[in-house]
Amino acid sequence: MGQDVLDYFLHALGALFRMRRIYPPGTKQVLQSARQASQKLTAWGRPVRITFLGNDTIVEDRRIENIPMSYRALFQSLQQLGLESVQIEADAREDELTAWIETVVSKERLPYRGSKIVTGSLKLERRAEPRSVLTRAVTGYLGFLAEAQEVLSDLESRKSEGLVRAREVVCAIVARLAVGRELFEPIREMKNFDDYTFTHALNVCVLSSALARALRLSDEMVNTIAMAALCHDLGKKEVPKEILNHNGPLEPKKWLLIERHPSCGARLLLDIPGVESANPLLPVVAYQHHMGADQSGYPKVQRHLPQHTLHFASLLIAVADVYDALRTIRPYRQALTVAKAATILIRDALSGKLHKEYVSSFLLLLNVLAAGRRVVLSDGSCGMIVETHTGYPLCPMVGDEHGRIRDLSAPSSPTIWEVVEDSTDDPQ
Numbered sequence: 001m002g003q004d005v006l007d008y009f010l011h012a013l014g015a016l017f018r019m020r021r022i023y024p025p026g027t028k029q030v031l032q033s034a035r036q037a038s039q040k041l042t043a044w045g046r047p048v049r050i051t052f053l054g055n056d057t058i059v060e061d062r063r064i065e066n067i068p069m070s071y072r073a074l075f076q077s078l079q080q081l082g083l084e085s086v087q088i089e090a091d092a093r094e095d096e097l098t099a100w101i102e103t104v105v106s107k108e109r110l111p112y113r114g115s116k117i118v119t120g121s122l123k124l125e126r127r128a129e130p131r132s133v134l135t136r137a138v139t140g141y142l143g144f145l146a147e148a149q150e151v152l153s154d155l156e157s158r159k160s161e162g163l164v165r166a167r168e169v170v171c172a173i174v175a176r177l178a179v180g181r182e183l184f185e186p187i188r189e190m191k192n193f194d195d196y197t198f199t200h201a202l203n204v205c206v207l208s209s210a211l212a213r214a215l216r217l218s219d220e221m222v223n224t225i226a227m228a229a230l231c232h233d234l235g236k237k238e239v240p241k242e243i244l245n246h247n248g249p250l251e252p253k254k255w256l257l258i259e260r261h262p263s264c265g266a267r268l269l270l271d272i273p274g275v276e277s278a279n280p281l282l283p284v285v286a287y288q289h290h291m292g293a294d295q296s297g298y299p300k301v302q303r304h305l306p307q308h309t310l311h312f313a314s315l316l317i318a319v320a321d322v323y324d325a326l327r328t329i330r331p332y333r334q335a336l337t338v339a340k341a342a343t344i345l346i347r348d349a350l351s352g353k354l355h356k357e358y359v360s361s362f363l364l365l366l367n368v369l370a371a372g373r374r375v376v377l378s379d380g381s382c383g384m385i386v387e388t389h390t391g392y393p394l395c396p397m398v399g400d401e402h403g404r405i406r407d408l409s410a411p412s413s414p415t416i417w418e419v420v421e422d423s424t425d426d427p428q
């Protein structure tokens with residue numbers, strides 16, 4: 001679809017905003033502009049994502065140098081309201097566009113949460129890099145996000161062309177990771193992006209691919225894992241949004257619906273013609289990613305499976321999955337800091353829920369367990385990592401408060417119990 005079709009929609013949206021500022025709601029001029037905007041959106045046929053990053057405006061993955069007059073006033077109003085992201089679904093109708101524009105005209109600062117339009121902030125955490133670097137990274141990320149969204153929508157509708165596109169997208173992601181860590185930046189920075197389903201899928205894909213590369217798996221396996229990671233939560237489509245975004249503890253009945261998403265995802269993927277030849281790992285990972293290395297998770301199988309029955313890709317992706325979930329703001333809790341998320345990964349690794357070696361490699365990849373990091377040990381003492389053993393990063397050499405150097409890889413040594421916050425954190 002040509003870029004001009006998207007431009008026509010933005011012009012029409014700008015016109016709706018102008019009309020509504022001139023005329024009262026419900027007047028012929030406003031209704032007509034809304035109808036035109038809706039028609040242009042239907043012609044575009046895809047979601048529209050607008051992002052404001054400082055002085056930069058990004059539509060989809062395109063940075064707009066000179067915002068056309070026809071929608072400049074609308075974009076300026078959105079920025080003045082402090083909104084950093086706007087996502088409009090492809091099937092947003094005229095009444096939904098009108099309802100949202102109404103909030104912009106009345107200078108409503110609260111994020112808008114409609115069923116087809118969502119606005120919000122990106123909650124950028126750190127701005128250490130020059131803005132241009134971050135803009136470039138976010139622009140690249142948003143391009144992949146739009147692709148991921150389309151691929152996952154195709155797969156949700158059981159279209160086999162989604163498999164071909166999924167492979168193309170993950171190959172591009174893995175190729176980008178091979179030349180630098182730019183894709184890591186938005187994952188670190190954007191803690192409250194509007195669409196958790198797709199950002200989570202993309203983040204887990206990027207983090208799992210990076211972990212698979214760090215483990216020196218073959219290029220083919222890295223791509224296969226990346227694709228499985230992208231599709232790991234496809235079964236959440238079957239869980240009502242109110243349950244996924246529920247604020248507070250869930251009743252057991254509702255929790256059961258969440259626990260069904262791995263089997264729903266596997267079934268959905270198996271229904272796609274050609275999935276097994278395209279990537280046999282897709283249904284396996286969708287089914288196993290919450291089972292846990294010790295099989296304490298879900299779905300429960302009738303009898304405990306023999307050890308090593310879970311595919312290693314499921315265990316690898318589970319580490320990235322847990323980490324990304326902890327690092328993202330959810331309706332029911334704040335995003336955890338890197339140190340807190342790392343602490344949970346370590347405890348889960350030590351308890352057997354997560355695969356120890358994958359957690360180790362992941363924390364090394366994120367540079368969390370480097371020399372200089374302060375830690376609390378399981379015997380209550382505090383210390384600082386002075387050196388990590390190659391291959392055993394979870395059991396480093398730690399200098400304690402009495403000046404002793406303790407080798408945590410020695411038998412009956414304490415373990416790391418907590419990773420302490422560090423103001424110089426640069427974990428990803």
Ligand SMILES: [Fe+2]
Pocket residue numbers: 232233261289290
């Ligand atoms: Fe999941």
Ligand SMILES: [Fe+2]
Pocket residue numbers: 200204232233321
């Ligand atoms: Fe997940």
